[in-house]
Amino acid sequence: MPQEASAILSNLGRYFSLSDDDRSLLLELEKDRHSMAGKSALWQAGDKVDKLYVIQSGWAYTYRDKFDGQRHIIDVLLPGDIIGLRDLTFATHKTSARMLTRGMVSIFSHKCIVDIIDGSTALTLALLASIARQEAMLNERMLMAIHHSARSRIMHFIIETHIRLNKLNPTDLHQFYLPLTQAMLGEVLGLTIVHINRTLASLERDGILIKHRHHIEILDEQRLIVEAEFDSDYLSDEMDGLKEYLKLTKA
Amino acid sequence: MPQEASAILSNLGRYFSLSDDDRSLLLELEKDRHSMAGKSALWQAGDKVDKLYVIQSGWAYTYRDKFDGQRHIIDVLLPGDIIGLRDLTFATHKTSARMLTRGMVSIFSHKCIVDIIDGSTALTLALLASIARQEAMLNERMLMAIHHSARSRIMHFIIETHIRLNKLNPTDLHQFYLPLTQAMLGEVLGLTIVHINRTLASLERDGILIKHRHHIEILDEQRLIVEAEFDSDYLSDEMDGLKEYLKLTKA
DNA sequence: CGTACCTTTGACGGCTGTCAAAGGAAGTGG
DNA sequence: CCACTTCCTTTGACAGCCGTCAAAGGTACG
Numbered sequence: 001m002p003q004e005a006s007a008i009l010s011n012l013g014r015y016f017s018l019s020d021d022d023r024s025l026l027l028e029l030e031k032d033r034h035s036m037a038g039k040s041a042l043w044q045a046g047d048k049v050d051k052l053y054v055i056q057s058g059w060a061y062t063y064r065d066k067f068d069g070q071r072h073i074i075d076v077l078l079p080g081d082i083i084g085l086r087d088l089t090f091a092t093h094k095t096s097a098r099m100l101t102r103g104m105v106s107i108f109s110h111k112c113i114v115d116i117i118d119g120s121t122a123l124t125l126a127l128l129a130s131i132a133r134q135e136a137m138l139n140e141r142m143l144m145a146i147h148h149s150a151r152s153r154i155m156h157f158i159i160e161t162h163i164r165l166n167k168l169n170p171t172d173l174h175q176f177y178l179p180l181t182q183a184m185l186g187e188v189l190g191l192t193i194v195h196i197n198r199t200l201a202s203l204e205r206d207g208i209l210i211k212h213r214h215h216i217e218i219l220d221e222q223r224l225i226v227e228a229e230f231d232s233d234y235l236s237d238e239m240d241g242l243k244e245y246l247k248l249t250k251a
Numbered sequence: 252m253p254q255e256a257s258a259i260l261s262n263l264g265r266y267f268s269l270s271d272d273d274r275s276l277l278l279e280l281e282k283d284r285h286s287m288a289g290k291s292a293l294w295q296a297g298d299k300v301d302k303l304y305v306i307q308s309g310w311a312y313t314y315r316d317k318f319d320g321q322r323h324i325i326d327v328l329l330p331g332d333i334i335g336l337r338d339l340t341f342a343t344h345k346t347s348a349r350m351l352t353r354g355m356v357s358i359f360s361h362k363c364i365v366d367i368i369d370g371s372t373a374l375t376l377a378l379l380a381s382i383a384r385q386e387a388m389l390n391e392r393m394l395m396a397i398h399h400s401a402r403s404r405i406m407h408f409i410i411e412t413h414i415r416l417n418k419l420n421p422t423d424l425h426q427f428y429l430p431l432t433q434a435m436l437g438e439v440l441g442l443t444i445v446h447i448n449r450t451l452a453s454l455e456r457d458g459i460l461i462k463h464r465h466h467i468e469i470l471d472e473q474r475l476i477v478e479a480e481f482d483s484d485y486l487s488d489e490m491d492g493l494k495e496y497l498k499l500t501k502a
Numbered sequence: 503c504g505t506a507c508c509t510t511t512g513a514c515g516g517c518t519g520t521c522a523a524a525g526g527a528a529g530t531g532g
Numbered sequence: 533c534c535a536c537t538t539c540c541t542t543t544g545a546c547a548g549c550c551g552t553c554a555a556a557g558g559t560a561c562g
Contacts, residue, residue: 015340049492064394067480072394086387089266089380091489094387114372114496121369129340131379135386136337136345142393143315143323146441150550181508190397195550197510213508213559229318238342241300245365401518432540446518448542464527464540 006030008054008106011080012126014167014237016246022123025116030054030106042083042097042105049093050110053083058103059179062086062095063187073187075134076100076180078164085131088113101179122246129239136234145190148229150199153189155228158209158216163235178216185211257281259305259357262331263377265418265488267497273374276367281305281357293334293348293356300344301361304334309354310430313337313346314438324438326385327351327431329415336382339364352430373497380490387485396441399480401450404440406479409460409467414486429467436462 009026012018018026033056036042042053045064053060060077074095077083087093088110099105117124137160144153161178165171180188186196200211208224210217218224260277263269269277284307287293293304296315304311311328325346328334338344339361350356368375388411395404412429416422431439437447451462459475461468469475 066398070398072397074390086383086390089376089383089490089493090387090487091491094485110492111496114376114493117368117375118372121365124368124375125340125365128379128382131382132337132340135382135389136341138386138390138393139325139337142389142396145393145397146323147317147321182510183508192551193509194511194552198550201510234345236341239340240342241361242340242365245362434540443519444541445520445543449518452542 007056007080008082010168011054011082012123012130015126015129015239016122016243018122018126019120022120025120025123029108029112030056032107034105034107036099036103036105038099038102040099040102042099043093044096045093047093049084049087049090051084051107052088052110052113053097054106054108055079055081055083056104056106058105059100060097060103060105061100061184061188062097064095071187072190073184075138076161076188079103079168081134082127082130085127085134100184125239125242125246129237133235133237140234141189150189150191150195151203152228153191154185154196154199154203155208155224156230157185157189158218159225159228159230160235162216163232167237173221174218176216177214178211179214182211258307258331259333261419262305262333263374263381266377266380266490267373267494269373269377270371273371276371276374280359280363281307283358285356285358287350287354287356289350289353291350291353293350294344295347296344298344300335300338300341302335302358303339303361303364304348305357305359306330306332306334307355307357309356310351311348311354311356312351312435313348315346322438323441324435326389327412327439330354330419332385333378333381336378336385351435376490376493376497380488384486384488391485392440401440401442401446402454403479404442405436405447405450405454406459406475407481408436408440409469410476410479410481411486413467414483418488424472425469427467428465429462430465433462 006027008030009018009023012026036058042060043051055077057079060081060083061073062075062077062083063071063073065071083097087095113127116127140160141157144156148156158178162171162173162176165176166173182196182200183193185191186193189196191199204210208220208227210219257278259281260269260274263277287309293311294302306328308330311332311334312324313326313328313334314322314324316322334348338346364378367378391411392408395407399407409429413422413424413427416427433447433451434444436442437444440447442450455461459471459478461470
């Protein structure tokens with residue numbers, strides 16, 4: 001199996017190079033592959049926590065239902081992302097998770113994670129890095145939600161998503177796949193459909209971007225990045241400090 | 252040294268019982284204690300990431316400065332909390348950190364964390380649990396910020412803080428220490444001073460709570476909890492699922 | 503060809519931010 | 533012990549972003 005076929009390998013491997021042992025540990029995790037339909041559930045809030053999921057292909061998301069029927073989408077997950085790390089150390093899920101599109105998902109037990117932590121310091125650090133990246137995205141979104149307009153928030157999310165896609169495959173910024181409906185965009189960003197729609201209309205009027213049904217078309221990259229006040233620091237894959245210690249440990 | 256004297260031990264030890272080896276590993280970390288003045292800086296955004304901090308006593312906070320001079324407080328940290336885990340796997344700090352009050356802080360190098368991960372699966376899981384709890388608080392605050400009024404958000408934060416304090420020491424709900432100014436409350440919750448002040452005034456008028464300069468007085472606990480729609484699930488220390496595997500691993 | 507989902511538009515209202523200024527409280531130096 | 537400064541709290545007037553309610557027009561799929 002070529003290394004590129006393993007989604008989790010290219011995810012965890014981006015922080016530093018992994019040993020062959022580490023690689024085979026990871027490949028082990030991906031044996032149990034399942035094809036999932038779009039919108040199918042991975043778990044529901046309240047379920048006992050005992051599995052982790054890795055997206056091989058397709059998009060997924062985690063969310064929380066609110067008392068009043070509203071839904072809040074917490075993260076949008078792409079191929080290679082590990083779903084469920086957030087709840088790993090809780091007894092029951094606080095969130096629910098679903099596929100957004102159809103796709104292929106690997107499922108493995110929590111025991112495997114304990115085995116990884118037990119067996120490989122490098123992989124454990126890579127896991128920590130992966131958790132930290134997901135958390136950083138949330139953090140950034142919170143900052144945007146609290147301090148910025150709907151317009152900036154939408155632009156910010158679109159840039160962020162493009163950068164993530166681009167890390168998986170070179171992706172044209174001027175035209176890329178984005179299967180979220182306006183309603184879901186609203187659920188991610190904490191805005192109403194109506195307002196999302198109005199704001200997208202104004203972005204199109206201003207010649208910045210057009211949100212088509214299943215893809216985004218960027219018209220004015222420069223204004224997009226400037227107006228979104230986008231700073232990609234928080235998506236960095238660098239983790240120099242720890243790499244150093246890791247070598248010490250192995251020596 | 253009595254076990255109660257170790258802040259990090261009572262933090263990481265709350266998820267499951269630790270072995271003696273684990274305990275001494277942790278105690279090692281706390282050797283290097285520093286007395287810090289109120290408002291003194293632990294690190295600044297942009298600094299190289301190479302240390303972790305454990306609060307022994309006092310309060311601290313992490314924050315981000317915004318271009319326009321505003322500040323956003325990301326988390327409020329209490330004794331036992333580990334500061335810097337969020338940035339552990341990044342090369343440079345995205346946030347800054349300061350003491351809120353004066354207090355005692357243990358400082359240790361990242362190498363120690365790598366040693367812990369290398370040396371103890373149980374401690375690594377406890378660390379993960381600790382990270383997940385901090386993330387859960389952020390998550391909850393984001394949900395509140397996006398979907399609830401200033402009034403609910405303030406009440407929610409006060410309840411959350413009381414619960415955290417109460418885990419450290421039995422704390423009277425009707426009168427407890429809270430050294431945040433209204434301006435800082437605003438920076439935590441993403442509201443302006445003016446609005447914080449107006450909302451606190453209305454909470455006092457309604458006989459729910461009074462924010463004094465350095466402490467909170469709760470007048471109507473029932474309404475406080477109901478109106479805040481507070482659900483303490485996300486603060487749970489339970490992590491049953493993993494405990495099980497941990498035993499398997501050790502056997 | 504019908505039904506369900508998604509997008510679009512209009513009118514209206516309220517929560518929260520901005521600007522401005524004054525009143526208290528706490529700490530400092532003379 | 534008193535003046536002074538600095539930080540924190542309080543209040544008023546006004547504006548705007550975004551939510552709510554309501555309805556119609558498109559698009560995809562069976």
